């Protein structure tokens with residue numbers, strides 16, 4: 465093709481895409497569970513329905529009030545979706561923020577099952593308490609309803625506490641923004657929706673680990689407590705909860721939705737949460753950790769899913785497998801994105817002079 469015509473076509477395409485990329489702040493709303501996956505159950509209500517109602521109300525508020533913000537739902541009807549599919553939707557649209565909406569519950573035999581109450585907002589990390597681990601286990605265990613979950617989540621066992629060690633070292637570059645947004649939502653849950661404060665917490669949620677943007681998971685309140693179930697299942701309760709998230713989002717989006725800033729060289733650069741961090745370090749090496757094992761794995765082991773070449777280092781008698789090596793944080797991120805399709809819980813680890821550092 466004539467080079468001149470080719471360049472013109474490229475320019476036209478770039479102009480057509482420009483408004484889509486530059487202006488919209490994209491919020492991905494993820495109502496937990498759906499279809500055959502009911503989530504936690506109350507006497508009458510199902511978690512999947514409460515999550516969806518609050519999600520749709522929140523989406524409507526955003527569409528009506530925040531013109532520069534685009535809403536993408538992982539589901540807007542009663543259907544089953546894998547955790548991977550939810551994260552894929554968010555990553556594909558390059559979301560600026562991911563909000564997973566859930567309703568809490570505790571074990572049937574727990575003595576305080578009918579009295580426990582309160583809202584909490586989670587970000588990805590290692591649980592500090594057994595209670596937080598239990599919440600992550602319950603929410604992650606939905607992968608057991610997926611076909612072939614043990615291969616799609618590289619052997620992650622949602623019910624085994626040991627699996628959760630991978631979240632200990634999770635270096636998520638969006639963690640500061642995630643916590644900032646989580647705190648704002650928690651604050652609104654208390655003051656706007658009058659929920660009891662159970663705080664901002666961390667735990668290893670697969671759906672958060674697989675999204676590459678600031679992300680939170682909210683537990684609205686406890687469906688196992690009949691009083692809270694009533695609130696959660698009422699239109700007015702759902703409206704209060706959606707308003708709470710909306711208020712926090714409005715502040716957050718206003719802060720991060722300033723797309724154009726001018727730097728000292730007078731060239732325009734975009735400044736959104738998507739902007740990658742620049743880190744200048746010597747002798748630092750980034751690798752992508754994607755798997756741990758109590759013994760050395762054969763190169764052809766199917767757990768490696770054909771990834772080659774791989775390396776490992778040993779820590780606390782556990783072999784930790786890594787892929788790739790680069791001195792550039794940006795490059796590490798793009799390698800991470802590449803292999804996240806196969807290993808959603810993969811994360812970046814940092815080495816100095818061949819030794820793992822934190």
Ligand SMILES: [Zn+2]
Pocket residue numbers: 496497503504511565566567603
């Ligand atoms: Zn849930």
